[in-house]
Amino acid sequence: MIKTDILIIGAGPTGLFAVFEAGLLQLKCHIIDALPQPGGQCAEIYPKKPIYDIPGFPEILAGDLVDNLMQQIAPFQPGFTLGEQATTIDQQEDGTFVVTTNKGTKHQAPVVAIAGGLGSFEPRKPLLDNLAIYEDKGVEYMIKDPEKYRNKRVLLAGGGDSALDWTVFLANVAEEVTLVHRRNEFRGALDSVEKVQELKNQGKVRLITPAEITAIGGKDQLEWASVRREGAKGEVEEFKLDIDHFIPLFGLSPKLGPIANWGLEIEKNAIKVDNTLDYQTNLPGIYAIGDVNTYPGKLKLILCGFHEATLMCQSAYRRIHPNKRYVLKYTTVGGIQGFDGSKKEAPKAVVKAIV
Amino acid sequence: MSDIQVTITDRAGKTHKVSAPTDMNMNLMELLRSYELAPEGTIGICGGMAMCASCQVYIISSHEMEAKSDEEEAMLSEAFYVKDNSRLSCQIPLEDSLDELVVELAPES
Numbered sequence: 413m414i415k416t417d418i419l420i421i422g423a424g425p426t427g428l429f430a431v432f433e434a435g436l437l438q439l440k441c442h443i444i445d446a447l448p449q450p451g452g453q454c455a456e457i458y459p460k461k462p463i464y465d466i467p468g469f470p471e472i473l474a475g476d477l478v479d480n481l482m483q484q485i486a487p488f489q490p491g492f493t494l495g496e497q498a499t500t501i502d503q504q505e506d507g508t509f510v511v512t513t514n515k516g517t518k519h520q521a522p523v524v525a526i527a528g529g530l531g532s533f534e535p536r537k538p539l540l541d542n543l544a545i546y547e548d549k550g551v552e553y554m555i556k557d558p559e560k561y562r563n564k565r566v567l568l569a570g571g572g573d574s575a576l577d578w579t580v581f582l583a584n585v586a587e588e589v590t591l592v593h594r595r596n597e598f599r600g601a602l603d604s605v606e607k608v609q610e611l612k613n614q615g616k617v618r619l620i621t622p623a624e625i626t627a628i629g630g631k632d633q634l635e636w637a638s639v640r641r642e643g644a645k646g647e648v649e650e651f652k653l654d655i656d657h658f659i660p661l662f663g664l665s666p667k668l669g670p671i672a673n674w675g676l677e678i679e680k681n682a683i684k685v686d687n688t689l690d691y692q693t694n695l696p697g698i699y700a701i702g703d704v705n706t707y708p709g710k711l712k713l714i715l716c717g718f719h720e721a722t723l724m725c726q727s728a729y730r731r732i733h734p735n736k737r738y739v740l741k742y743t744t745v746g747g748i749q750g751f752d753g754s755k756k757e758a759p760k761a762v763v764k765a766i767v
Numbered sequence: 768m769s770d771i772q773v774t775i776t777d778r779a780g781k782t783h784k785v786s787a788p789t790d791m792n793m794n795l796m797e798l799l800r801s802y803e804l805a806p807e808g809t810i811g812i813c814g815g816m817a818m819c820a821s822c823q824v825y826i827i828s829s830h831e832m833e834a835k836s837d838e839e840e841a842m843l844s845e846a847f848y849v850k851d852n853s854r855l856s857c858q859i860p861l862e863d864s865l866d867e868l869v870v871e872l873a874p875e876s
Contacts, residue, residue, distance in 0.1 A: 681807045
């Protein structure tokens, strides 16, 4: 069981900044995120896009903002459970919450802060009738362990960076790699596109374009896929491929996910918070901050998420330490005291007496 | 002209005729969101960067549209429910020439 003061669900900018604000109050944080890396949308969807409305940064790439936040919270040593989705929450007799992920990891904290953005990112699934039957029986949406594909016949579909990168990687692992894409052109880093082209020329991967997977099948496990390819003159060719694995890589789509079943008040696909005093939900001890919440006047901006994280931490402190008094301190005065023993503070002014 | 008329069929099949300003640097996706024609979180997820296809529409009227950028083409090549008249509404700036535009939202995917 992982124990902490504030359990944060969502490692986007708001969740990360909450670690900093909690750290100033000497509260420890642990973050759960369904994605394998911190940063949320900023890291997953648009790491190379500039953001212009972060105070103090006339322009900053989304990925750099995440890197900076990670650096900023490093002294507060947050724990991370990445690549796992928070699925259930149970309140204990002592008032604390136990949150369990889809992989069974348990976390316990007196305060839970949901900073889930638009929700957890789930793979966009192709529109094939019997897809669900073969999930984990040959159909996978993410590659977690490439060794699983050693000496297997792998079919990938998609035209973005993931499809290209995994095609390149698996070319040296799998027995056979086929990449199917709806267009002849790929959207990805030039280097990856060129590598795939080179592997195709060497006969190490099979590229089928413009084409689509129209059906999949097999007995107990996935055994084949049907491919529909359109020729240059509009002629259509349909054929079957014998495969062991089918990996559709069509990007991710955000869904509120299991959080929607936690008994929280939901409005317009977001978690309703009662007030803008501390962003607490209808369940005391559970807060919602950032894009995942809604209240009158809500703006889905990163900077608003930072503000909400700050107020949430103040309220969490009072909940965790009801008998302690706390006076807001400025970092310019108090500095920061890391859990790793580090201390940052403003240098003392040198005063020289005139005699 | 500062307002144009746009007819939009939502995902439930209901048709809405809405006024759209052309002097606010808005795109069609932002118009769809401002009239709340699809639930929050199901349209314009990437914020209008042609990176998610959640705002895909079918252009029903015969308006002359600006050509798709490479980014839009690429995203549509990965999206589902794509037809010949599919466009990403986030890539369509609202301009006077689009008065009486008729579009239909593609299904959510």
